[in-house]
Amino acid sequence: xxxxxxxxxxxxxxxxxxxxxxxxxxxxxxxxxxxxxxxxxxxxxxxxxxxxxxxxxxxxxxxxxxxxxxxxxxxxxxxxxxxxxxxxxxxxxxxxxxxxxxxxxxxxxxxxxxxxxxxxxxxxxxxxxxxxxxxxxxxxxxxxxxxxxxxxxxxxxxxxxxxxxxxxxxxxxxxxxxxxxxxxxxxxxxxxxxxxxxxxxxxxxxxxxxxxxxxxxxxxxxxxxxxxxxxxxxxxxxxxxxxxxxxxxxxxxxxxxxxxxxxxxxxxxxxxxxxxxxxxxxxxxxxxxxxxxxxxxxxxxxxxxxxxxxxxxxxxxxxxxxxxxxxxxxxxxxxxxxxxxxxxxxxxxxxxxxxxxxxxxxxxxxxxxxxxxxxxxxxxxxxxxxxx
Amino acid sequence: xxxxxxxxxxxxxxxxxxxxxxxxxxxxxxxxxxxxxxxxxxxxxxxxxxxxxxxxxxxxxxxxxxxxxxxxxxxxxxxxxxxxxxxxxxxxxxxxxxxxxxxxxxxxxxxxxxxxxxxxxxxxxxxxxxxxxxxxxxxxxxxxxxxxxxxxxxxxxxxxxxxxxxxxxxxxxxxxxxxxxxxxxxxxxxxxxxxxxxxxxxxxxxxxxxxxxxxxxxxxxxxxxxxxxxxxxxxxxxxxxxxxxxxxxxxxxxxxxxxxxxxxxxxxxxxxxxxxx
Numbered sequence: 001x002x003x004x005x006x007x008x009x010x011x012x013x014x015x016x017x018x019x020x021x022x023x024x025x026x027x028x029x030x031x032x033x034x035x036x037x038x039x040x041x042x043x044x045x046x047x048x049x050x051x052x053x054x055x056x057x058x059x060x061x062x063x064x065x066x067x068x069x070x071x072x073x074x075x076x077x078x079x080x081x082x083x084x085x086x087x088x089x090x091x092x093x094x095x096x097x098x099x100x101x102x103x104x105x106x107x108x109x110x111x112x113x114x115x116x117x118x119x120x121x122x123x124x125x126x127x128x129x130x131x132x133x134x135x136x137x138x139x140x141x142x143x144x145x146x147x148x149x150x151x152x153x154x155x156x157x158x159x160x161x162x163x164x165x166x167x168x169x170x171x172x173x174x175x176x177x178x179x180x181x182x183x184x185x186x187x188x189x190x191x192x193x194x195x196x197x198x199x200x201x202x203x204x205x206x207x208x209x210x211x212x213x214x215x216x217x218x219x220x221x222x223x224x225x226x227x228x229x230x231x232x233x234x235x236x237x238x239x240x241x242x243x244x245x246x247x248x249x250x251x252x253x254x255x256x257x258x259x260x261x262x263x264x265x266x267x268x269x270x271x272x273x274x275x276x277x278x279x280x281x282x283x284x285x286x287x288x289x290x291x292x293x294x295x296x297x298x299x300x301x302x303x304x305x306x307x308x309x310x311x312x313x314x315x316x317x318x319x320x321x322x323x324x325x326x327x328x329x330x331x332x333x334x335x336x337x338x339x340x341x342x343x344x345x346x347x348x349x350x351x352x353x354x355x356x357x358x359x360x361x362x363x364x365x366x367x368x369x370x371x372x373x374x375x376x377x378x379x380x381x382x383x384x385x386x387x388x
Numbered sequence: 389x390x391x392x393x394x395x396x397x398x399x400x401x402x403x404x405x406x407x408x409x410x411x412x413x414x415x416x417x418x419x420x421x422x423x424x425x426x427x428x429x430x431x432x433x434x435x436x437x438x439x440x441x442x443x444x445x446x447x448x449x450x451x452x453x454x455x456x457x458x459x460x461x462x463x464x465x466x467x468x469x470x471x472x473x474x475x476x477x478x479x480x481x482x483x484x485x486x487x488x489x490x491x492x493x494x495x496x497x498x499x500x501x502x503x504x505x506x507x508x509x510x511x512x513x514x515x516x517x518x519x520x521x522x523x524x525x526x527x528x529x530x531x532x533x534x535x536x537x538x539x540x541x542x543x544x545x546x547x548x549x550x551x552x553x554x555x556x557x558x559x560x561x562x563x564x565x566x567x568x569x570x571x572x573x574x575x576x577x578x579x580x581x582x583x584x585x586x587x588x589x590x591x592x593x594x595x596x597x598x599x600x601x602x603x604x605x606x607x608x609x610x611x612x613x614x615x616x617x618x619x620x621x622x623x624x625x626x627x628x629x630x631x632x633x634x635x636x637x638x639x640x641x642x643x644x645x646x647x648x649x650x651x652x653x654x655x656x657x658x659x660x661x662x663x664x665x
Contacts, residue, residue, distance in 0.1 A: 251522060
């Protein structure tokens with residue numbers, strides 16, 4: 001579930017931002033809602049698993065029933081597995097709001113599938129962390145296209161009883177002479193190539209990588225070569241988080257990429273693990289709630305967006321899923337008082353080191369125009385080749 | 389009803405229309421869509437399928453070495469699983485059909501079938517625990533850990549009932565008098581097995597092998613759970629549909645097992661095994 005979440009967010013701060021879309025596309029002119037009227041009685045939501053919980057998974061986990069009672073908007077949820085699925089579902093026009101990850105969000109904006117959001121109508125928007133507002137993946141030319149939902153980073157997890165000294169750099173998972181050969185794990189998705197690119201960006205400045213999601217031929221080859229070498233060290237790749245928890249608990253894996261939520265689960269399972277943000281920084285994700293340009297229930301849609309980033313609901317999602325909330329006030333609402341500290345919700349310096357996941361495009365997302373970058377299809381094929 | 393009674397052909401048509409519709413539309417239709425879409429591509433940015441005929445997908449599969457390796461690996465796994473299942477199933481089925489008393493026979497059949505009641509996923513995850521570092525198997529044998537070998541073991545475990553049942557059915561039809569005649573003529577057990585039992589069982593073994601071979605060839609879940617970093621054809625299809633939204637390329641990869649199975653079934657047909665199904 002969270003695996004696909006990973007395909008989120010747009011990379012870095014130095015992206016295009018000129019308003020010209022990929023391939024010279026421009027944003028379709030769509031008007032934003034001027035005022036919220038009466039609710040339409042229903043709202044159709046596309047979301048990641050775990051984002052819209054009405055108590056049916058766990059009776060204690062419910063931030064939907066109260067909203068339905070309060071607003072009269074019946075919430076119909078469609079759980080999507082991938083960003084691509086979300087884009088396809090939004091194109092049907094059957095849905096009102098979507099919890100889009102960074103890669104999906106830009107495609108939805110340029111495809112004219114989502115409308116700009118009038119943030120003045122979202123009372124809770126003012127409490128959202130400034131570090132999440134008006135970013136490359138949720139706005140175009142200063143116009144907001146959604147409300148931030150939450151974010152997280154990919155960390156380096158290790159068994160404290162076997163991995164000594166404690167790693168502080170991603171080099172731990174790329175060292176060909178690693179003593180932990182066969183017990184290293186890596187995230188099983190083409191987007192993991194960005195992790196190698198990030199490492200090369202810091203260790204091989206000659207390659208000139210400015211953004212781990214914008215790789216030209218030479219840079220891409222360097223990253224995939226590094227991963228092909230790394231394959232010899234890998235015990236197994238993971239995309240199912242329960243699988244990684246179990247592997248670290250049993251000691252089948254002792255070192256590798258993780259999410260905060262996985263580290264917490266493993267610790268709760270009495271596995272001697274720690275997760276750190278390595279010195280090179282890391283990749284991560286950031287999600288945005290967006291409203292459809294063809295929404296049949298825009299009022300309920302706006303009410304939903306306001307509700308889902310309200311301190312209590314936002315805190316509920318953040319804890320259930322294991323990520324940093326978007327609302328400043330959420331931190332006082334979490335059941336675990338340390339949640340925001342654990343997930344670095346208020347730590348902008350921490351998130352400055354995070355390169356949010358984005359879909360690589362042929363038109364380099366770092367703004368270079370003199371070269372062609374490898375697109376996501378090329379990344380996928382390369383990932384297959386790396387795994388052999 | 390009387391109207392239908394008087395028109396037997398109409399009755400037959402009404403009776404068969406639902407299954408024929410199912411076969412034609414849902415089953416063959418899906419296969420046809422698969423084959424056609426293998427010749428399309430996907431727009432990199434919008435993710436929409438470009439419905440223009442191209443051989444690009446197949447060119448990639450043929451020219452990139454990795455797809456050849458994965459195909460050979462998948463084929464090897466399917467063959468190994470089938471061989472292991474045959475070797476294990478033959479004595480078990482023989483005991484069930486010829487040695488055990490009739491009362492025990494029923495219980496044995498039930499015992500073979502019970503694992504099929506449990507979810508595939510539960511069984512695969514149970515094996516993940518068994519094979520884990522310091523788990524039961526690792527403590528006993530000091531290995532093998534997750535990987536290709538573990539995948540073969542678990543798949544053999546999962547598909548064994550599908551091999552035992554057709555062999556058991558074939559042996560039940562083998563008259564005891566043939567075995568006695570062979571013994572009377574002085575053949576030892578081994579000679580009887582090679583000269584009498586095996587030739588009669590060949591179609592049953594092929595029938596079972598169709599299950600074990602095709603199920604292994606298409607599997608992607610077991611290998612994800614216990615396969616370590618191994619990838620098989622199923623994983624490539626899954627990655628292209630699930631992660632990359634590249635249905636046409638996934639369809640092109642999916643034609644590889646289809647072709648292998650068509651060749652295999654054609655070979656099996658010559659043995660007469662299809663009548664055993």
